[in-house]
Amino acid sequence: MDKLLITGGIPLNGELRVSGAKNAALPILAGTLLSETLVSVGNVPHLLDITTTMELLGRMGIGLTVDEKLNIEVDTRSIGSYLAPYDLVKTMRASILVLGPLVARFGQAEVSLPGGCAIGGRPVNLHLQGLAQMGAEIDVRNGYIHARAKRLKGCRLVLDLVTVTGTENLMMAATLAEGTTVIENAAREPEVVDLANFLNMMGARIHGAGTDVLEIEGVPSLSADGRLYRVMPDRIEAGTYLVAAAITGGRLKLKDVRPEILDAVLQKLREAGARISVTDDTVELDMGGQRPHAVSIRTAPYPAFPTDMQAQFMALNAVADGVGVITETIFENRFMHVQEMQRMGADITVESHTAIIRGKPALTGAPVMATDLRASASLVLAGLVAEGQTMVDRIYHIDRGYECIEEKLSQLGAEIRRVPQ
Ligand code: EPU
Numbered sequence: 001m002d003k004l005l006i007t008g009g010i011p012l013n014g015e016l017r018v019s020g021a022k023n024a025a026l027p028i029l030a031g032t033l034l035s036e037t038l039v040s041v042g043n044v045p046h047l048l049d050i051t052t053t054m055e056l057l058g059r060m061g062i063g064l065t066v067d068e069k070l071n072i073e074v075d076t077r078s079i080g081s082y083l084a085p086y087d088l089v090k091t092m093r094a095s096i097l098v099l100g101p102l103v104a105r106f107g108q109a110e111v112s113l114p115g116g117c118a119i120g121g122r123p124v125n126l127h128l129q130g131l132a133q134m135g136a137e138i139d140v141r142n143g144y145i146h147a148r149a150k151r152l153k154g155c156r157l158v159l160d161l162v163t164v165t166g167t168e169n170l171m172m173a174a175t176l177a178e179g180t181t182v183i184e185n186a187a188r189e190p191e192v193v194d195l196a197n198f199l200n201m202m203g204a205r206i207h208g209a210g211t212d213v214l215e216i217e218g219v220p221s222l223s224a225d226g227r228l229y230r231v232m233p234d235r236i237e238a239g240t241y242l243v244a245a246a247i248t249g250g251r252l253k254l255k256d257v258r259p260e261i262l263d264a265v266l267q268k269l270r271e272a273g274a275r276i277s278v279t280d281d282t283v284e285l286d287m288g289g290q291r292p293h294a295v296s297i298r299t300a301p302y303p304a305f306p307t308d309m310q311a312q313f314m315a316l317n318a319v320a321d322g323v324g325v326i327t328e329t330i331f332e333n334r335f336m337h338v339q340e341m342q343r344m345g346a347d348i349t350v351e352s353h354t355a356i357i358r359g360k361p362a363l364t365g366a367p368v369m370a371t372d373l374r375a376s377a378s379l380v381l382a383g384l385v386a387e388g389q390t391m392v393d394r395i396y397h398i399d400r401g402y403e404c405i406e407e408k409l410s411q412l413g414a415e416i417r418r419v420p421q
Contacts, residue, residue: 003419004391006386006416007415008386008387008389009386011058011243011248012412014251014252018254019043020042022047022400024195027094027168027195028121028195028231028299029041029054029072033062036076037224039073039224039227040074041072044071044231046403048399052088053095055088056088057074059088062076063075063076063078082110084111090402093117095114100127100170104149107148109145110147120332120334126159126419127163128145134152134157135149136148148308151176153177154178154181155179156181166187167187169205171199172195175219176215176223185212190258190302193209193210202224203223226390235258235265235306237401242265243309245412247319249289252285253282259281264305265285265306267297273290274287276325292316294322294323294324295317296324298329300330311374312377318357319360325356325357329353335363342364344386344390345360345364345386362385370394372420373397376395377405
């Protein structure tokens, strides 16, 4: 297993291009299952989770071609199986996103039930409930979800809580249902909007994406006719590099970014003392060599502060001036990075879903272990500012969600390298 070796203490400085969004690319690739003709997806990040999704589609018999610009062309006409097997689902929970499209278009799906996860239980009951309300027969046995439907029927769905992939799965299923589906309490995340735009490009009739009520008029079929859809930029990758610059007292210009979907994160960075300026597709941050001020955060569904940025701000608070309070409301176990940061000298007390972080002038480098994707990123950030060397183990988590992280950070002047095992 590769590790990342970081020597801390260098203020980052430079420019970076933000990659395509993992959490938009994954549902969009699953959504290609709905197209009766060729469809191309561009600006797809080069990540382990994308490779897993391609393997999943490939095993169903779907034709996949990657061209010289790294666009992925998908041909669903050769599909021969409707199975998402355990060995893939266990490595990537987002595999559940093929369930809605498979049942809607082919009337059948067999998808391994994802198990628990390092950050929480993460059940998929709302995905299944919604499909059942649309008329699918759902049977869970031997660890697999078996779903069948002649043609799904539009209906009114009121989601018990805001779920991102749940909203995406049901929205995809509803595109081909008979009649109109209304999804209330839908997730408003920009990745849901990106998926809706992609589906509408193929002829879907989705209204209200970006609000908490989606209305989807079912159509008999969807077809991209070979068109290309470019995935939106990754707001969490963007936020992570902005924190990297802020935590080291550095400067950063991000290109190919959408500042308007980063409001909650930019607000907290301003509170931490960063000077920030934006254009339509760039964000510049300048920390002016200053130590950040502590900030308090409460995670919640979009447009509030994203849970996927919580760990990174924990690292920032660990070296900030003052005391920060972070409350995690989305996942019940998303503080696994705390113990590792404590090994680097951080002063953090956790009480239930709240962490109290008393900032210290410095952390000290240590060997630490990544437990999930965003936790790993936060340990890299802590390593960038710690005195001495930090070795981050189990970085396969990082490779699931950050494209070439060590190259991008090196480009900004960081001393970081991958140590193969
Ligand atoms: N939930 C249920 N039942 C369901 C679905 C969700 O109880 O049927 C609960 C979850 O257990 C959780 C809450 O609802 O407590 C919200 O979970 P959600 O379904 O929104 O999460 P997700 O769709 O599984 C996506 C992202 C996550 C991100 C969350 C929250 C993708 C592929 N994953 O997960 O991204 O943290 O939304 O914004 O889009 C990451 O990129 O590191 C990551 C974990």
